[in-house]
Amino acid sequence: MIKIFHTGDLHLDSAFHRFSYSERKAARERQRAVFAKMMRYVADNGFDMVLICGDLFDTKNVTPETEECVIKALSSLDCPVVISPGNHDPYSGISLYSDGRLPENVCVFNSPEMQVVEFDELGVQVCGYAFMSDSYRACPLEGFETPSFDGISLLCAHTALDAPMSLYAPILGSDIEKCGFTYAALGHIHKLSEPLTLGKCTVAYCGFPDSRGFDEEGVGGALAVTIDGDKVSVEKIPFGETRYISDTLDISPSANNTALVGQIEEYVASRDFGENTALRLTLVGETDFSFSPDMTMVRNLLSQKFMYAEAEDKTLPRIDTAALESDYTLRGEVYRILRPRLESSDIEQRRIAAGALRTALLAIDGREII
């Protein structure tokens, strides 16, 4: 039986554009901490091998802190580590991959052609290739035949699976099936997904290790893969430190900004948001004509409570349609003109029409337009 730790897409040294300078530094520090934590877990839990399936680094300009962290974490392992460079960290662009500073237990694929590394003591051979630039327009497995080997054959690859037009080393599931791998460790698609079975091969993307944006919801992690004869089991181990959460809050109960502050305070307190949480909050519901949420205040309030926060107002003004229907003054007339759009199936159309009606009614009443 062998135990493999499958990770990738760490994107160390990500730009984190939406953050301020100090937040960026903290976010990169967190990424390094997640990587170091993973490697400690590998050392403490008797893994036989680590596979890193591309995009270990986000950029070719790797910082000295990150290089040091990676060298230190990988040097602390007794087991072999195989790295398959991806589109963000192509072999030719990352000096650490070729300048001899990585410890001896680390093997980095260095050719776009398929390569095979044998680990006789484990009875494992690992097949893979390297991105040499930020794209790879062919299927690396085309024409490749897995060398016959008395043991387990693995694939360690950065690839867009079953996307033949992709610029990112498009491999077809049928190619994987033909090659006779027991397990295909893949990187590139960050979304968390369940492993697939293609013929006799179990195929899995490791997913993102730590969330970097609102398109990576949930807790990131890595995969612990156990291979016992023909039996392959894959377990997700959570390592993520950062959560990006998109949520909505119905603020209909709040009649003014003071009440809204109270409602938001209560909402935050009632949810178990972790320390490093980024929140994208959309305010929804119906509000009185006299009340318009003060979004600057809402954003300031949220930014004090979260690592990062965005807020958007998608509320609709509360409209007494029955009263306006039978109103034959200018008020009712404005309503009737806007009615088709107020009843549109498109929520954005409804919002615009409701905003226009609100402004018109406040103007007709001679009230302040807020």
Ligand SMILES: [Mn+2]
């Ligand atoms: Mn990636």
